[in-house]
Amino acid sequence: MSRLAIPDPPPGLGLSAYLRDYTDPAPADAFSEFSKAALRIDGVERETLELIRIRNAVVQSCHL
Amino acid sequence: MSFQPDILGAAMTWLPVDTDAPSERDAVLGLHPTAYARHREFLDATAAATDPELLELCKLRMAQHFGCREELARHSEDGPPSLTALHAAALDFVDQFVLDPSLVSREQVAALEGELGTKGVIHLTMAVAAHEASLRLSTVLDLAPAEA
Numbered sequence: 001m002s003r004l005a006i007p008d009p010p011p012g013l014g015l016s017a018y019l020r021d022y023t024d025p026a027p028a029d030a031f032s033e034f035s036k037a038a039l040r041i042d043g044v045e046r047e048t049l050e051l052i053r054i055r056n057a058v059v060q061s062c063h064l
Numbered sequence: 065m066s067f068q069p070d071i072l073g074a075a076m077t078w079l080p081v082d083t084d085a086p087s088e089r090d091a092v093l094g095l096h097p098t099a100y101a102r103h104r105e106f107l108d109a110t111a112a113a114t115d116p117e118l119l120e121l122c123k124l125r126m127a128q129h130f131g132c133r134e135e136l137a138r139h140s141e142d143g144p145p146s147l148t149a150l151h152a153a154a155l156d157f158v159d160q161f162v163l164d165p166s167l168v169s170r171e172q173v174a175a176l177e178g179e180l181g182t183k184g185v186i187h188l189t190m191a192v193a194a195h196e197a198s199l200r201l202s203t204v205l206d207l208a209p210a211e212a
Contacts, residue, residue, distance in 0.1 A: 004182050022186055024187065026113065030110070031109075031190075034106040038099045040099070061166035062165075
């Protein structure tokens with residue numbers, strides 16, 4: 001599971017949703033709002049951005 | 065005093081920046097005002113959930129890794145830090161985080177967790193990730209330091 005000293009999440013609950021139980025929601029909510037605003041920038045093509053995200057996830061071994 | 069663009073060391077830029085902006089960051093990132101506003105709110109939210117002194121230390125370390133002149137200038141008059149066990153654990157974590165986050169070890173996380181608790185580690189990680197991205201952005205765009 002994660003590198004944190006917490007129990008595994010219940011079956012069916014994603015790690016991101018699970019970790020929200022351990023955090024102040026303000027930073028996560030602010031990230032969500034920033035992400036949505038960034039996607040609305042003129043010239044940001046969603047498909048290209050997804051490819052970059054996938055490439056970065058592979059490079060950084062991110063399993064989400 | 066109006067802002068003088070210093071992008072890429074030139075006195076002028078092709079970017080349609082607001083030359084009355086108080087800093088190059090505001091001028092450049094302000095080209096997309098909504099995204100920039102949400103970006104600042106995200107940085108502020110992560111900072112508010114973290115020990116400010118610890119975050120400043122982490123930001124300085126990342127700026128040194130990246131050669132981020134905008135951030136380094138903010139610390140130009142800082143004296144040498146006296147590192148606590150928490151500071152040392154955070155800097156060890158940050159050093160690995162910026163190089164390859166997948167190789168941050170359970171021991172590095174546990175050292176921080178012993179100092180901050182699980183919630184504190186998650187908050188610090190979010191803050192480090194948010195500010196790392198901002199510092200990388202600044203470094204890539206070579207944003208000039210804000211005038212004091």
